[in-house]
Amino acid sequence: MSLKSELLKFLSRIPNTQTFAQRKALLTAVGLDNLSGQISWEGTNLVFFNELLELLSSQGQTNLVKFLRSLADRDLHLVGLEDSNKLISLAENIAALTSKEWEREFRGDNPSPATTPINRMELIKTLGKLSASEFSMLVFSLEVPANIIPSSTASPGERAFALLQWAESPTGCGLSEVEADLASLLPQ
Known part of the structure; x- marks a missing residue:
């Protein structure tokens, strides 16, 4: 670490x-x-x-x-x-x-590969369209610490934003891992 x-x-x-x-x-x-x-x-x-x-x-x-x-x-x-x-x-x-x-x-820069603002916005939109159970599975697979993601009563956009904010933080997994886990979660 x-x-x-x-x-x-x-x-x-x-x-x-x-x-x-x-x-x-x-x-x-x-x-x-x-x-x-x-x-x-x-x-x-x-x-x-x-x-x-x-x-x-x-x-x-x-x-x-x-x-x-x-x-x-x-x-x-x-x-x-x-x-x-x-x-x-x-x-x-x-x-x-x-x-x-x-x-x-x-x-220094975050060691995860940079995501352009357009890609980041697409990622937020994609995350916002996930069902509550799909979003929960993604959060679980990324091992997001407790109390990072707002409760399920929050808007999907707020929850997506919180996930990406954590992912980009020094203790986060990086946006590339979010994208990879999301790709494995969604049907092709």
Whole structure:
């Protein structure tokens, strides 16, 4: 697992970060309230922390390390001792990256093949046309983590968008795998 994926997985499991108020309080506590206008507060923890990581990594290696060390600060009591130690370890690993490793790990392109906007839109349309059971089978075959896909009461478009957003995230499977599993699911 890449360092960025490991970090995202770890951050998305931090307790008390599900609501707008909790997320805002977290950023304020670590001195990042200046990002308030640049981040979307909606979505799952995975979506929220992925966006936060993208913002922080766009500001440089030092800022990401500073955020992790602030989050690990025992005086703030944002995480427990074990999580604090893990955050410090992650911060040290990130700080030790060479500039080339940093670029590849945090600024590089998603390793999955690029999908053009037209193909992506076609994929969303195709996913939106699946029956509820077909969509569930696809989600199961891709091993999508719990709470990524909205409930079956959400519109098919919302569910398709959530699936693709996860697939394109650092912990996702990539759009090519979605396309491959979809092709095997649908009759020729």
